[in-house]
Amino acid sequence: MHLSEKQAHRRHSVMGQMTIAAAALALLAAVLVACAPITAPARDATATEVATEAATEAPAEEATAAPAEEATAAPAEEIAMVGDPARGGYIFAMTTGCGCHFNRDLGAPAGGNKFEGPFGVVYAPNITSDPETGIGAWSETDIVNALRLGMRPDGSQLHPIMPYMAFSNLSDQDAYDLAAALKLAPPVVNAVPASELTAAPAPFTPANPPPAVAPTEGVERGAYIVAIANCGRCHTPRGENGAPDMTRFLAGAPLQDTIAPNLTPHESSNISFLTEEQIASFLLTGVYDDGTPVEGPMKMIIDSGTSRLTEADALAIAQYLKSLPPVASE
Numbered sequence: 001m002h003l004s005e006k007q008a009h010r011r012h013s014v015m016g017q018m019t020i021a022a023a024a025l026a027l028l029a030a031v032l033v034a035c036a037p038i039t040a041p042a043r044d045a046t047a048t049e050v051a052t053e054a055a056t057e058a059p060a061e062e063a064t065a066a067p068a069e070e071a072t073a074a075p076a077e078e079i080a081m082v083g084d085p086a087r088g089g090y091i092f093a094m095t096t097g098c099g100c101h102f103n104r105d106l107g108a109p110a111g112g113n114k115f116e117g118p119f120g121v122v123y124a125p126n127i128t129s130d131p132e133t134g135i136g137a138w139s140e141t142d143i144v145n146a147l148r149l150g151m152r153p154d155g156s157q158l159h160p161i162m163p164y165m166a167f168s169n170l171s172d173q174d175a176y177d178l179a180a181a182l183k184l185a186p187p188v189v190n191a192v193p194a195s196e197l198t199a200a201p202a203p204f205t206p207a208n209p210p211p212a213v214a215p216t217e218g219v220e221r222g223a224y225i226v227a228i229a230n231c232g233r234c235h236t237p238r239g240e241n242g243a244p245d246m247t248r249f250l251a252g253a254p255l256q257d258t259i260a261p262n263l264t265p266h267e268s269s270n271i272s273f274l275t276e277e278q279i280a281s282f283l284l285t286g287v288y289d290d291g292t293p294v295e296g297p298m299k300m301i302i303d304s305g306t307s308r309l310t311e312a313d314a315l316a317i318a319q320y321l322k323s324l325p326p327v328a329s330e
């Protein structure tokens with residue numbers, strides 16, 4: 001699949017989706033990303049409906065109006081952005097998946113896992129396509145808004161434990177492709193308890209608008225993947241208020257009983273002396289250059305994420321890490 005190609009699908013091909021559904025599902029295997037409890041009324045989101053809904057909220061450059069005399073030849077529904085689920089399976093790997101939603105008893109991303117903190121209690125929602133207890137009634141646009149803005153279809157805000165700040169970097173097509181892949185998660189009925197928050201989550205406006213087109217190669221491509229995969233969630237140290245210290249972006253941080261190492265090319269870090277090829281090979285195989293297999297949290301990131309990337313994308317990440325300003329670990 002060519003990520004370099006921006007695929008603005010003009011029509012929703014149900015036949016096409018059926019044939020590639022199996023491939024996409026294989027990639028979606030155990031865990032799925034994105035979240036939001038069901039708030040929309042249960043209904044069947046038919047292909048046409050999805051296409052129409054996407055059309056109404058398609059980004060400006062996609063919905064560029066045809067000149068008046070051609071308007072009849074290109075009705076609005078035909079310029080809907082529609083996701084490609086097979087391609088979405090790859091985007092899913094790029095996000096490194098999300099075990100938070102995975103319900104071990106049900107063997108599906110049917111949610112229910114409890115997260116407690118000063119903010120209260122949050123339960124990971126059911127993100128399977130069950131229309132009543134999952135997100136089966138959501139359109140692709142609903143899912144894209146939940147992914148990139150943390151916004152439910154009713155306009156309410158999701159808790160930032162769901163990494164919409166990272167997903168807000170997803171390009172339009174990548175977000176729709178991921179949404180299309182998510183819609184293929186087989187329905188599993190599981191009603192998840194409502195979260196109990198001490199305060200309503202603050203509304204979220206992305207610092208930068210998502211790119212209409214994802215970078216296709218080199219350092220920019222690496223930066224794009226690292227942002228979406230949220231590598232900084234572990235590798236960037238946090239300040240006293242718990243927020244990531246962006247002046248020390250990816251400079252390494254303590255993590256439970258271990259350390260997420262410094263990923264900048266500072267002389268004290270492995271990144272400074274590993275070659276781009278060695279870093280890429282680690283991300284693809286989970287084996288260090290001395291033959292030691294990775295363990296712990298990074299193993300999960302590699303298993304459900306970076307090991308499924310193309311060699312070119314793994315190299316783009318390595319190139320990007322090597323290009324970062326060197327910052328000493330604390």
Ligand code: HEC
Nearest residue numbers: 229230231233234258259260261270294295297298301317
């Ligand atoms: C869940 C936390 C977590 C996330 C998210 C995470 N990492 Fe890691 N990473 C770690 C830990 C912990 C280690 C150390 C593993 C070890 O000790 O074997 C590590 C090790 C590494 C190493 C080896 C560094 C060295 O010094 O040899 C690289 C490279 C790396 N991570 C890159 C990434 C990239 C790229 C991403 C995003 C795609 C990422 N990590 C996301 C926790 C994480």
